[in-house]
Amino acid sequence: MDGKMKTLTQEYIKTLLPNRPQDSHKLSFGHVLNIAGSLHYRGAAYLSSIAAMRVGAGYVTLASSPGVCQSVSTLTPNIVMHPLLTRPIIYAEINPNVEESVSIELQSIDTESIDEKALLQLDDKLKQANVISVGSGLSIAQSKDQFTVTMATEDVIAEGNHGFFFGLLAKLHTCQQSVIFDADALNFISHLLHHSKNSHQSIPSLPIKSIITPHPKELARLLNIDVNDIQNNRAHYAKIAAKQFGATVVLKGKNSIITDGEYTLINPTGNSALAKAGSGDVLTGIISGFCAQGVSPLNAACLGVYLHGLTGDLAAKELSEYSVLASDLLDYIPKAIKQLLRQ
Numbered sequence: 001m002d003g004k005m006k007t008l009t010q011e012y013i014k015t016l017l018p019n020r021p022q023d024s025h026k027l028s029f030g031h032v033l034n035i036a037g038s039l040h041y042r043g044a045a046y047l048s049s050i051a052a053m054r055v056g057a058g059y060v061t062l063a064s065s066p067g068v069c070q071s072v073s074t075l076t077p078n079i080v081m082h083p084l085l086t087r088p089i090i091y092a093e094i095n096p097n098v099e100e101s102v103s104i105e106l107q108s109i110d111t112e113s114i115d116e117k118a119l120l121q122l123d124d125k126l127k128q129a130n131v132i133s134v135g136s137g138l139s140i141a142q143s144k145d146q147f148t149v150t151m152a153t154e155d156v157i158a159e160g161n162h163g164f165f166f167g168l169l170a171k172l173h174t175c176q177q178s179v180i181f182d183a184d185a186l187n188f189i190s191h192l193l194h195h196s197k198n199s200h201q202s203i204p205s206l207p208i209k210s211i212i213t214p215h216p217k218e219l220a221r222l223l224n225i226d227v228n229d230i231q232n233n234r235a236h237y238a239k240i241a242a243k244q245f246g247a248t249v250v251l252k253g254k255n256s257i258i259t260d261g262e263y264t265l266i267n268p269t270g271n272s273a274l275a276k277a278g279s280g281d282v283l284t285g286i287i288s289g290f291c292a293q294g295v296s297p298l299n300a301a302c303l304g305v306y307l308h309g310l311t312g313d314l315a316a317k318e319l320s321e322y323s324v325l326a327s328d329l330l331d332y333i334p335k336a337i338k339q340l341l342r343q
């Protein structure tokens, strides 16, 4: 590939498919550690984990709250669960019937926020995995957004998954494996960069083999610019992000852009069937599954985006662009791979 922007072709994509040696076992095809899901977004953990296995990864571990792990394990026996320590959120409730000075009562509720101590539970898994995906459905909700609080009580308000994520970023910083940052992982980074009270704290740079998969609004948050500017010059801002974060960037949407800052590719596959909640989580799983099999970040991003779009095209042919669900895409991944192999 030269330095100009090229459209991905099926012939080229086929050359990126990893081999399947017969003298092999499950770990020959890689181990994905997927840190995903939260109280409201359990489906994202399922979709991203299964998609990784559907494209050939040999082993997927889902690290999430016990509630998410339980839900996903009822849906599928194929994923290994790593339940993480959670903590209740302390919040203040104001009783309107009494004077405010005496009205604040501390309450606690289990919102499945991951405790910072869970970082210790990840040490071994981070060593075992050869790719880490983080963020699909992780939830950046802070208790402050959910409950009525006063200045006086702000100190005791726990901050959702923010502490856990900040610690994770520090751990991942020196990681040599491919790391895919999706959805709320990107929103956490944006928050740390542009809105955190602690934005004076230096943010660890991303690991050396990072892939970020923003939709346009997520990229707008990361770069702190207007989403319309991004949409009017998608390749330009994707390249800026690649250079700023030292990562391969997948800027999602119709004709997704893939760039590492040097090579820039545009994807021709996909249709409006993919504009359905959860289809981005499927993409993250597909890319991590290819990274697990030893494909480089740029090639895994190209292969993943093309195949995801092709999956949507095949699904729409049978189900219509109206009716495809993100979970249907999982069933069309094998058909899309077979089409690539036939070619």
Ligand SMILES: NC(=O)C1=CN([C@@H]2O[C@H](COP(=O)(O)OP(=O)(O)OC[C@H]3O[C@@H](n4cnc5c(N)ncnc54)[C@H](OP(=O)(O)O)[C@@H]3O)[C@@H](O)[C@H]2O)[C@@H](O)CC1
Pocket: 040, 041, 042, 043, 044, 045, 135, 136, 137, 138, 139, 183, 184, 187, 215, 216, 217, 218, 227, 252, 253, 277, 278, 279, 280, 281
């Ligand atoms: N089943 C599950 O468990 C699912 C879980 N999910 C998980 O949910 C979490 C939140 O993810 P999220 O993308 O819904 O929220 P968020 O980043 O706040 O963006 C919302 C706003 O962004 C905009 N916007 C979005 N797309 C855009 C585009 N292409 N181009 C331009 N703008 C775009 C749009 O703003 P508007 O245009 O309305 O101003 C919209 O209101 C995340 O962790 C994800 O993994 C989901 O995958 C769903 C299925």
Ligand SMILES: Nc1ncnc2c1ncn2[C@@H]1O[C@H](COP(=O)(O)OP(=O)(O)O)[C@@H](O)[C@H]1O
Pocket: 183, 215, 251, 252, 253, 254, 255, 256, 269, 270, 271, 272, 273, 274, 275, 276, 277, 278, 279, 280, 281, 282, 283, 308
């Ligand atoms: N109209 C479209 N044409 C082609 N691809 C699309 C279209 N709409 C969405 N997609 C693709 O679907 C996925 C949506 O991801 P995302 O916006 O993160 O949604 P979610 O968070 O709900 O999963 C991306 O891969 C995007 O490129």
